[in-house]
Amino acid sequence: MDNALPFQPPRPSLFLGGRWTGSSDDGTRESVNPADGQVIALVDEATAADAAQAVAAARAAFEHGRWPRSAPEERAALLSAIAELLDRDREAIARLETLDTGKTLKESRIDIDDVAAVFRYYAQLAEDPASYGRSVDVGEPDIDSRVTFEPVGVCVMIAPWNYPLLQISWKIAPALAAGCTMVLKPSEVTPLSTIALVRLIEEAGAPAGVVNLVLGSGAVVGAALVDTPGVDLVSFTGGLHTGTRIAATAAKHVTKVALELGGKNPHIVFADADWDSAVDAVLTGVFLHSGQVCSAGTRLIVEEPVADRLVAELAARAARITVGDGLDPASETGPLVSFAHREKVERYAALGVAEGARLVCGGQRPNDPRLAEGAYYPPTIFDHCDRRMRIVQEETFGPILTVERFTTEDEAVRLGNDTRYGLAAGVRTADQERGERVARALRHGTVWINDFGRYAPAAEWGGFGDSGFGRELGPSGLAEYQQSKHFWRNTEPKAGNWFADGGKD
Ligand code: TXE
Numbered sequence: 001m002d003n004a005l006p007f008q009p010p011r012p013s014l015f016l017g018g019r020w021t022g023s024s025d026d027g028t029r030e031s032v033n034p035a036d037g038q039v040i041a042l043v044d045e046a047t048a049a050d051a052a053q054a055v056a057a058a059r060a061a062f063e064h065g066r067w068p069r070s071a072p073e074e075r076a077a078l079l080s081a082i083a084e085l086l087d088r089d090r091e092a093i094a095r096l097e098t099l100d101t102g103k104t105l106k107e108s109r110i111d112i113d114d115v116a117a118v119f120r121y122y123a124q125l126a127e128d129p130a131s132y133g134r135s136v137d138v139g140e141p142d143i144d145s146r147v148t149f150e151p152v153g154v155c156v157m158i159a160p161w162n163y164p165l166l167q168i169s170w171k172i173a174p175a176l177a178a179g180c181t182m183v184l185k186p187s188e189v190t191p192l193s194t195i196a197l198v199r200l201i202e203e204a205g206a207p208a209g210v211v212n213l214v215l216g217s218g219a220v221v222g223a224a225l226v227d228t229p230g231v232d233l234v235s236f237t238g239g240l241h242t243g244t245r246i247a248a249t250a251a252k253h254v255t256k257v258a259l260e261l262g263g264k265n266p267h268i269v270f271a272d273a274d275w276d277s278a279v280d281a282v283l284t285g286v287f288l289h290s291g292q293v294c295s296a297g298t299r300l301i302v303e304e305p306v307a308d309r310l311v312a313e314l315a316a317r318a319a320r321i322t323v324g325d326g327l328d329p330a331s332e333t334g335p336l337v338s339f340a341h342r343e344k345v346e347r348y349a350a351l352g353v354a355e356g357a358r359l360v361c362g363g364q365r366p367n368d369p370r371l372a373e374g375a376y377y378p379p380t381i382f383d384h385c386d387r388r389m390r391i392v393q394e395e396t397f398g399p400i401l402t403v404e405r406f407t408t409e410d411e412a413v414r415l416g417n418d419t420r421y422g423l424a425a426g427v428r429t430a431d432q433e434r435g436e437r438v439a440r441a442l443r444h445g446t447v448w449i450n451d452f453g454r455y456a457p458a459a460e461w462g463g464f465g466d467s468g469f470g471r472e473l474g475p476s477g478l479a480e481y482q483q484s485k486h487f488w489r490n491t492e493p494k495a496g497n498w499f500a501d502g503g504k505d
Pocket of ligand 1 (some may be wrong): 158159161185186187216218221222223226237238239240243245246260261263293294344396397
């Protein structure tokens with residue numbers, strides 16, 4: 001029956017202590033292509049006992065293996081080798097990512113190139129002595145004071161489904177550079193590209209036990225990983241509700257936590273902004289990957305005089321976006337990741353109508369019969385929204401743009417900060433000083449000025465507020481996987497005679 005599937009990753013698909021294995025209860029799970037509802041693969045479904053075994057394997061590799069004690073050159077070589085293998089297998093993995101997530105092949109290829117760039121960036125950082133410590137001048141010639149940055153230990157990495165390969169790689173690459181060992185748990189909705197990546201990591205020569213992989217549900221496997229003693233760090237990207245549960249469980253074990261919990265990201269457009277690039281960026285910012293992007297610019301905040309014109313142009317352009325199977329080169333955006341997720345997005349669209357926002361385009365399933373079998377949902381715009389509406393405040397994680405208007409700069413900033421999240425924001429204006437002023441006032445982890453959605457491996461990524469804490473990418477992304485130790489060496493030890501008798505009787 002497996003042979004009937006269009007894609008079958010090599011099974012078994014769990015990787016524990018350097019060995020590929022099935023689930024301890026022989027459980028499996030189907031992976032579904034959201035473009036047509038077809039099952040594309042069967043993967044092994046781990047149990048809580050498998051999760052505990054994975055943590056034990058990572059613990060053993062951390063305590064006794066060579067990786068935490070490896071030389072910088074060895075770490076850099078492994079990271080570079082992984083990047084090379086990603087280049088080699090780019091097309092195959094891109095196809096897998098598209099089948100599993102629904103995103104277009106063009107997007108999947110970009111993801112894989114970005115992932116390779118992140119591995120290369122951390123290869124470079126792994127060879128930089130500044131990554132491992134610094135000397136401290138304590139002002140005494142006989143004191144040699146050094147702070148070293150050591151691997152934090154065993155890391156659990158839990159990733160979501162929207163950028164499966166990319167988000168888990170933002171965790172794996174710095175953790176390897178730091179000398180950590182780890183257990184990966186991709187989303188049960190999109191496990192395939194992570195299986196492929198772990199095979200490449202094995203091929204690149206990672207010692208047994210350094211990278212372990214378990215697959216399965218958050219409720220069983222994810223929860224077991226977080227609630228297992230012997231974990232030093234849980235790095236999680238996903239929903240707010242899940243993130244708070246993970247943090248609460250981790251607190252019981254005094255486990256360090258890093259959380260990236262999404263956002264409701266404002267895109268502020270002043271009337272003087274360059275028109276064509278503004279229209280283009282607002283459109284791409286919200287509808288790329290059908291809005292399933294944590295930093296999507298879902299909340300347009302536009303200066304009153306140009307609002308009607310901008311909404312009209314956005315609606316016209318949105319209606320022309322070609323929605324379709326990600327494998328079809330004509331498709332500009334794919335389906336939502338799953339049928340269940342489409343239902344959630346539909347509930348938000350219905351809520352927008354009920355809350356009194358004006359539906360300008362989209363808002364119901366496409367009636368093209370070629371899209372009938374997939375989890376498709378069209379670009380949707382709600383105008384005349386109010387800051388108190390739930391569609392303005394909650395992360396819909398779908399192709400839904402809300403529009404609010406402002407008349408003063410203060411009001412724009414107030415609206416831009418009027419969110420429990422704080423992941424990313426954009427401001428568009430021809431006035432450079434105003435751009436800087438507004439960017440400084442916005443409480444978000446990334447602010448784009450006359451651009452949107454871009455990032456760089458060397459620049460930190462993460463949120464303010466309920467978007468979470470901890471940083472990925474950049475030197476701070478490495479620091480997340482390290483802990484400091486202070487060495488204080490006295491080169492000329494002498495009695496200090498603090499006490500009056502000098503310690504004699
Ligand atoms: O994510 P979950 P879901 C947002 C988005 C979306 C919402 C819910 O708004 O609609 O979250 O999506 C694992 N212990 N984002 O339900 O549940 C789970 O198996 C340990 C934002 O799909 O957060 C998966 O691997 N792990 C986001 C991962 O957590 C648990 C990207 C994410 O799943 C667990 C995706 C538990 N108790 C959705 N429960 C972003 N920040 O980019 C689940 N998991």
